Amino acid sequence: MRELAEQDSAGDLSRDEWLGLMLDRKVAMRADKRVRNKLAAAKLRFPEACIEDIDFATPRGLDRRNTMALDKGEWLKAHENLIVTGQPDPTT
Numbered sequence: 001m002r003e004l005a006e007q008d009s010a011g012d013l014s015r016d017e018w019l020g021l022m023l024d025r026k027v028a029m030r031a032d033k034r035v036r037n038k039l040a041a042a043k044l045r046f047p048e049a050c051i052e053d054i055d056f057a058t059p060r061g062l063d064r065r066n067t068m069a070l071d072k073g074e075w076l077k078a079h080e081n082l083i084v085t086g087q088p089d090p091t092t
Helices: 002-006 008-012 015-042 064-071
Strands: none
Touching: none
């Protein structure tokens, strides 16, 4: 909140605008904290993994088009289920 007060444009804001910005920031901070807590509780094997880092050249049988279609999330909007199957990792 101090960062907001220290900005040059802070004096140009009305009281309602100021309050709105503070409330928006608080809501965003709570949402971020909730996501961080859920990610920590999930104990993901590769928590920093993202779809852009997939190496499709490695022979794993991944189809780039299907994988990128899943990334768009249309299956979520359509309330469909997703089951991912694959070969178990021999190193585990």
